[in-house]
Amino acid sequence: MIRSYEGSSLNTRVEDEGRAAAFEAAYAWIEPVGGWLTRDQARVLFEAVRALPHNSTVVEVGSHQGRSTLALALARPDVTVVAIDPFEAGGRFGGPATRQVFEDNLSRPRVRGRVEHLALRSTQVLDAWDRPVHLVFVDGKHDVLSTLRDLQWGDRLPPGGRLLVHDGFSSIGVTLALLLHALPSPNLRYAGRVGSLAMFVRARPSGQDRLAVLAELPWFARNVGIKVLLRLRLRPIARLAGHHDRADPY
Ligand SMILES: C[S@@+](CC[C@H](N)C(=O)[O-])C[C@H]1O[C@@H](n2cnc3c(N)ncnc32)[C@H](O)[C@@H]1O
Structure with a gap:
C-alpha cells in the first residue's frame, strides 16, 4: 500500500519535473523574441497544447514576431498551429518588416513544419474555415469590434476546448468585448487568468x-x-500601486 503510494507520487514528481524541463528548454527559444507575452503566460500556452488530443489544430489570431507562436508550436510536434496575421503595413505592429522577423523566428528546425501562416485578417479565415480547431489563442487587433469578431472563433471549439485571450482585463477594447460576448454566452465558462x-x-x-x-x-x-x-510618466505612483515594471501590465 505504502509502496504503491510512494511509487505514484514519485511518478507524478518525475512527470512534473519532465514538464518543467520541457518548458524551460522551449522558453530558451521564446525569451529572445519580442512581444508582450509573459513567461507565465507562455507556460499556459505551452501546457494547453500539451493537453490536446493527438494531431490537434490550434488557431492563433495575431502572431507579431512569433513569441506566442513559438510557445504554442514548441509544445508538441504533432500539433499544427495556424498562425493568422495579415502583417498590414502602416499599423503600429511593423507590417512587412515584422513579417520578416516572424518568418525568421519560425524558420528554426525545431518548429519547421508545425506552423501554417495565413497572411489574412482573422475574420477572412473564420468565414472560410472548415477544419476542426481544438484550441484558440486571441491576441489580434485590440479594438472592441475586431475582438468581438475574433472571439467568434470560440464557437468553433469542441466541448471542453479552450479559448485563451491575451490582454483580457488590461485593454479597454478587449475587456469590453469580453463583457459583451463572453459574459452573456451560454457556451463559455470563465476559468481564470494568468x-x-x-x-x-x-x-x-x-x-x-x-x-x-x-x-x-x-x-x-x-x-x-x-x-x-x-x-503621464508617473512611475513612482504606479510603483505604489504595486506595478514595478516599465511596461504596461500584461
Ligand atoms: C499584440 S500583437 C500579437 C502579439 C503576439 N501574440 C506575441 O505573443 O507577441 C497583435 C498582432 O495582431 C495582428 N493583427 C492585426 N489585425 C489583425 C487581424 N484582423 N487578424 C489577425 N491578426 C491581426 C497585428 O499585425 C499584430 O502582429
Whole structure:
C-alpha cells in the first residue's frame, strides 16, 4: 500500500519535473523574441497544447514576431498551429518588416513544419474555415469590434476546448468585448487568468462563473489606471500601486 503510494507520487514528481524541463528548454527559444507575452503566460500556452488530443489544430489570431507562436508550436510536434496575421503595413505592429522577423523566428528546425501562416485578417479565415480547431489563442487587433469578431472563433471549439485571450482585463477594447460576448454566452465558462491572459472553456457557465468575470473589473480598472500613470510618466505612483515594471501590465 505504502509502496504503491510512494511509487505514484514519485511518478507524478518525475512527470512534473519532465514538464518543467520541457518548458524551460522551449522558453530558451521564446525569451529572445519580442512581444508582450509573459513567461507565465507562455507556460499556459505551452501546457494547453500539451493537453490536446493527438494531431490537434490550434488557431492563433495575431502572431507579431512569433513569441506566442513559438510557445504554442514548441509544445508538441504533432500539433499544427495556424498562425493568422495579415502583417498590414502602416499599423503600429511593423507590417512587412515584422513579417520578416516572424518568418525568421519560425524558420528554426525545431518548429519547421508545425506552423501554417495565413497572411489574412482573422475574420477572412473564420468565414472560410472548415477544419476542426481544438484550441484558440486571441491576441489580434485590440479594438472592441475586431475582438468581438475574433472571439467568434470560440464557437468553433469542441466541448471542453479552450479559448485563451491575451490582454483580457488590461485593454479597454478587449475587456469590453469580453463583457459583451463572453459574459452573456451560454457556451463559455470563465476559468481564470494568468496576468491578463484570460482563459475560457467551451462549457455551460454557472452564475458563479459569470460573477467571476465581473469580479475582474476592479483589477481591470487598476490596470487602466497604471497605463495612464505610465503615459503621464508617473512611475513612482504606479510603483505604489504595486506595478514595478516599465511596461504596461500584461
Ligand atoms: C499584440 S500583437 C500579437 C502579439 C503576439 N501574440 C506575441 O505573443 O507577441 C497583435 C498582432 O495582431 C495582428 N493583427 C492585426 N489585425 C489583425 C487581424 N484582423 N487578424 C489577425 N491578426 C491581426 C497585428 O499585425 C499584430 O502582429
